Amino acid sequence: MRSHNCGLLRSADIDETVTLCGWVDRRRDHGGVIFLDLRDRDGIVQVVFDPDTEEHFATADRVRSEYVLKVTGRVRARSEATVNPSMPTGEIEVLGKEIEVLNTAATPPFQLDEHTSVGEEVRLRYRYMDLRRPEMQQRLRLRSEVTDAVRRFLHGEGFLDIETPILTRATPEGARDYLVPSRTHPGQFFALPQSPQLFKQLLMVSGFDRYYQIAKCFRDEDLRADRQPEFTQIDIETSFMDEAGIMEITERMVRGLFKAVLDVDLPDFPHMTWAEAMERFGSDKPDLRIPLELVSVDDLMQQVDFKVFRGPADDPLGRVAALKVPGGASISRKEIDDYTRYVGNYGARGLAWIKVNDLAAGVEGLQSPILKFMPEDVVASMMERLGVANGDIVFFGADRAGIVNEALGALRIKVGSDQGLVGDGWAPLWVVDFPMFEDDGDGGWTPLHHPFTAPACDLATLREHPGEALSRAYDMVLNGTELGGGSVRIHNLETQEAVFDILGIDPEEAREKFGFLLDALKYGAPPHGGLAFGLDRIVMLMSGAASIRDVIAFPKTQTAACVMTEAPGTVGAAQLRELHIRLREQEKKTGDS
Known part of the structure; x- marks a missing residue:
């Protein structure tokens, strides 16, 4: 049906007769001359119809946005004054000779350009339209x-x-x-x-x-x-x-x-190493473009009576860490309150902070509600360890190590973004x-990756010290x-069985769920x-x-639904009977308790 794609025409095609197919991106009527921006997957080209082709001019006059057209015309150079350097096809246009409407279109549910501000649910409901946008x-x-x-x-x-x-x-x-x-x-x-x-x-x-x-x-x-x-x-x-x-x-x-x-x-x-990543960044996927790091201050907090800090500092499973933000003393109290609520999403019960106004003035030059709980020598040692300067702010996390790492790790990313500290470019690692395993919270172990990952230690060490195994x-x-x-x-079959045993998967369960794998490991894996x-x-x-x-062409929402096809949906009773499934009717809720 077409000889060329709209977005691929260039100056080299001048004087060629071309046939194009696509959608009307925009239609403009300028003093009796009709301009159609015709769009396909490769881009947009301007097509011009003048009254000389009376029948086709009348058709061009009737088309609207998103009509599907077939156009035949001659490629010509634009005048110097009308060249559009922002378009790959901006040096040429097509003088239309024939036009055929392949299909009409209803008014689009939203504007199909890069400036569309419609909500995501509307975009997903009409995903076939959203995918027409050049960005998508x-x-x-x-x-x-x-x-x-x-x-x-x-x-x-x-x-x-x-x-x-x-x-x-x-x-x-x-x-x-x-x-x-x-x-x-x-x-x-x-x-x-x-x-x-x-x-x-x-x-x-x-x-x-x-x-x-x-x-x-x-x-x-x-x-x-x-x-x-x-x-x-x-x-x-x-x-x-x-x-x-x-x-x-x-x-x-x-x-x-x-x-x-x-x-x-x-x-x-x-x-x-994973241990270094968690110690310095509170995350096993650190963004190295952000020049902020967590610093442990557990040993210093063991010298204070403030239970919020002293408790985690004395706990082998706890951590007290600090996050210094250079120039962060300008962060307002409202912003600090917002950050406090933010880390609460990660289990943190609060967010302590110290602003450094005048380091030379000692404690008097610092601003914080927690200073009254801390000896001056501890504060001085902490400021020295953190390498603070006037105008900085220091945030603190104190809790179980996992909570501190997750909360301060997330805060590091958010503050870094808010304060414009994210560097340019790419930072891979x-x-x-x-670790092989992590505590499941009930005295057992769960695999950090999956139960088929090989240990870095020998089998005896794995069995004796699973919590230390890498x-x-x-x-x-x-x-x-x-x-x-x-x-x-x-x-190795013996190692796989040992890992299942550490994870609390008994031989019968292992055989039921993974018997085919265990058998395969016997035959020269x-x-x-x-x-x-x-x-x-x-x-x-x-x-x-x-x-x-x-x-993703057709994604689900954050509730795992497709608003376009309305999936998931119900199925009929006959189909459920074929599958030997009976649905339990949900009990009606009443106002009585």
Whole structure:
């Protein structure tokens, strides 16, 4: 139907007769001459109709925004005064000779340009319209370029693209499964995969050596800006390669990806241990563009009688940490109150602070409601350790270490953004040496990654000191976002059984849930490991979008619903009977208690 795409016409096409198809972006009538901005996925070109072509001029006069047109005309140069340097097609226009309305359109529910301010729910309800916007078109094109570059790299490195099942069995991987009832097996359920983890390990046992898949994954979990119930992973697994080798090849892939798609040369990827990341930044995915760090002051707070600080300082599981913000003394009391409420979202019970007005004046030059609880020598030692200067503010967190890290880590990001302290560019790193396990709060252990991650210690040490054991896991982080995580896997049956035992998974439960894996480990499983990248997160960062919903064609809302198709929805009684499911009627609530 068309000879050219609208957005690809250039000066080299002048005097060519072209046929274009697209949507009317704008229509303007200037003194008897009609200008139509015609848009397709490659961009916009200006088409001009004058009264000389009477029939087609009349048709052009009737069209409105978002009509679908087929236009034939001659490419000509714009006059010097009308050249539009902000458009790739701004040096030319098309003198229309024929026009055909392929379809009319109702008035769009919102303006389809980069300045649209309509709410997200409206955009998602009319997603097919939202996706016409140039910004959304560019993001999904970028996503396609990313997947293409990933595939080319991995094929070049000898990886095979192998699909794994979508209907599988429920396995505990840290989030709730989406369950699918089986019609042919009454009372039994499939689960949608949280990841292809076990299948890709079985592919290594099968001898395929290097596997990858751009895989759909599903997790029924609480959502945030970087979470969706269904998401896409760049899933990678390889045999006979240790963590250094896996990190080298995937780092090379990400470097090549940024160079090919954005023409960006990423800087060096420093390696940082999990313990250091938590100590300095309160996060295992620190944004290194922000020059703020947490500093422990537990030893100093053991010298004060103030229980808010002294209690956590004396507790082996507690922490007292300080966050210095250079120039932050200008932060108002209202802003401090807002920050106090903000850290409360992370479990903090308050936010202490000290403003440094005149360091030379000692305690008299400091401003804070907590100074009366602290000896002057302790305050002086703390100011020296923190390296404060006039005009700074120091925030404090005191509680269990996990709460302090999460609260001050989040405050570091927020204050850094609010105070304009976030540097430009890209700051990648590898976080390594994760603990194998974390306390589940009930005297047991839960895996920090997943139960198939290999320990960095020998089996005897793992059994004797599980809380001190490190894993062979690694995460790639970029600008405070975890791009992907992986590990060397357990390939030895005895080690896998020991990990299940530490996690409180008895042999009967292990056999029921993972019998196929345990059997496979008996038959010559090779050393193997891998890494899974979040494709949606990568594209979000590369495009500058605020949410992964803006780089997914048809995303769900934060309540895991699709407002466009109104999914999830109810199904009929007949279909439920086929699935052997009976719904429990919700009891009607009354005013009586």
